[in-house]
Amino acid sequence: ATPMSIMVGIGRGAREGVLIKDAQVLETMEKVDTIVVDKTGTLTEGRPRVVDVVAVEGSSEEDLLAQAAAAESVSEHPLARAIVDAAKERELSVTKATDFQSTTGGGIEAQVDGRHIRVGKQDFMANNGVQVPEEIAKKSRAMQSEGRTVVFVAAEENLLGMIAIADPIKQTTPATIARLHELGLKLVMLTGDAQATAQAVASELGIDDFTAGVSPEDKHNYVQDLRKQGRIVAMAGDGINDAPALAAADVGIAMGTGSDVAIESAGVTLVGGDLRGVVKAAALSRATMTNIR
Ligand code: ADP
Numbered sequence: 045a046t047p048m049s050i051m052v053g054i055g056r057g058a059r060e061g062v063l064i065k066d067a068q069v070l071e072t073m074e075k076v077d078t079i080v081v082d083k084t085g086t087l088t089e090g091r092p093r094v095v096d097v098v099a100v101e102g103s104s105e106e107d108l109l110a111q112a113a114a115a116e117s118v119s120e121h122p123l124a125r126a127i128v129d130a131a132k133e134r135e136l137s138v139t140k141a142t143d144f145q146s147t148t149g150g151g152i153e154a155q156v157d158g159r160h161i162r163v164g165k166q167d168f169m170a171n172n173g174v175q176v177p178e179e180i181a182k183k184s185r186a187m188q189s190e191g192r193t194v195v196f197v198a199a200e201e202n203l204l205g206m207i208a209i210a211d212p213i214k215q216t217t218p219a220t221i222a223r224l225h226e227l228g229l230k231l232v233m234l235t236g237d238a239q240a241t242a243q244a245v246a247s248e249l250g251i252d253d254f255t256a257g258v259s260p261e262d263k264h265n266y267v268q269d270l271r272k273q274g275r276i277v278a279m280a281g282d283g284i285n286d287a288p289a290l291a292a293a294d295v296g297i298a299m300g301t302g303s304d305v306a307i308e309s310a311g312v313t314l315v316g317g318d319l320r321g322v323v324k325a326a327a328l329s330r331a332t333m334t335n336i337r
Pocket residue numbers: 082083084085116119121123124148149150151152163164165166193194195234235236237238260283285
């Protein structure tokens with residue numbers, strides 16, 4: 045039979061916005077020594093907005109943004125919403141796209157006004173034969189070192205330019221990270237975003253260990269490797285791209301603000317995406333298990 049105090053612990057978690065699936069999750073949480081976190085939507089608000097548009101010579105900012113918005117209009121990625129909103133704000137006319145295709149953790153492509161438009165990270169461009177001129181690459185690195193996410197836009201194999209997107213760090217993130225460190229937990233950030241962007245966010249938050257440019261599969265493998273090394277891993281994430289890693293962790297922690305797939309893959313859901321719930325879950329599991337013994 046399930047001990048009474050576990051039920052009480054789960055109940056208390058629920059009242060504090062930490063939804064724990066079952067007794068097993070609470071028991072495992074106590075043993076966790078490593079927390080893996082996703083960046084976008086987990087450490088950051090995940091409500092990004094466009095802060096800069098840079099067009100290459102021969103292309104205009106308006107055209108680039110309008111094409112990108114058309115291609116992104118079907119995507120549910122937070123970056124897609126930022127691009128669509130920016131086009132709306134500038135009152136650009138955005139046509140309908142067809143043949144939409146998404147490469148998770150890389151970018152998207154679609155047919156817009158007879159042109160094949162791609163929007164995504166530099167690797168995604170390279171994989172599709174789109175060259176990024178050094179001058180643009182340099183500008184993108186400068187923006188990334190300020191924590192911006194940069195996506196590139198191309199028509200066929202020609203680069204049109206890039207879009208810089210800012211996604212503020214959640215207000216609750218710095219204190220949460222400090223508390224997790226105090227609890228003696230090892231913290232690792234994994235992100236599909238670029239190295240320079242990840243570096244900027246990691247140093248701002250004092251996260252000592254991170255890996256950038258990872259695919260959803262990489263995130264999953266990374267979690268699995270840590271477990272093979274004998275670590276007990278909780279993984280916190282919000283996106284479809286995090287779902288495999290959440291499922292592979294000893295404890296998956298989904299942001300309640302994230303995708304349904306992430307929530308279904310997790311043992312813990314944080315209401316409102318409040319990251320302080322990670323600390324609460326750790327503290328609650330320790331208190332509950334001490335009570336039982
Ligand atoms: P994270 O791991 O930080 O949550 P993702 O794995 O979702 O990020 O995405 C990684 C990168 O892939 C993004 O930083 C972006 O460059 C690119 N990307 C993913 N989806 C899109 C999209 N819909 N439009 C443009 N770029 C995208």
